[in-house]
Amino acid sequence: MPNQIVIEYCPKCGWLLRAAYMAQELLTTFTTELDSVTLKPSATGGRYHIYLNDALLFDRHEASGFPEIKTLKQWVRDRISPGKDLGHSDR
Template sequence: MVSSINEYLLTAYTPDHDQLPCHTLMIPLPAICRLHRASWTQTELFLTFPPPVLKSITPIPHDTPEASGRFRLWLATENKNHSKDPLIELIWDRKTQGGFPELKDLKQGIRDRIQPNLSLGHSDKKTKE
């Protein structure tokens, strides 16, 4: 039995999580969910963060009551604490954040974690003066 979402994502992606490439985005989806939104999101994010910035974006079947109706996006990055396990961080959760994300919000959240100096052009945050 999997004890945490981090453990689930690690084992769902690869049995040997030493091979989990950083920076990896993972999108757990219920089996009944159509992949249109995940596929579109994947394409748009790869256009903004092409390899080697993002190594992979992986939709993962996750058919549990907890996953039903959810759109979550997780980011695995290198753990700076010299641990072999990557740091896995929730970027978006549809249920807790009140809906599907705007693509610019996802891009900003990912950029802030993996390439903070990258300009996103028209998708960038507007500064309040």
């Protein structure tokens, strides 16, 4: 099964750069494990959702903020490549 991430962000909130940064970090870390990372502008104001293979991985509203990139990488790793060493992100 291909591993796909969708980052749905609120363009009115100015979160495109944050979404792009997270996409870059994930694509750099999971070069062979991820098939795609898609940035999707949301029609719903304030939304910032991250989906992995169509399952909700993160909801900014539920978390009351944004995840640290280290934490996001660990969540993705634990689901698609549990044995992968994340180097400094595991410390």
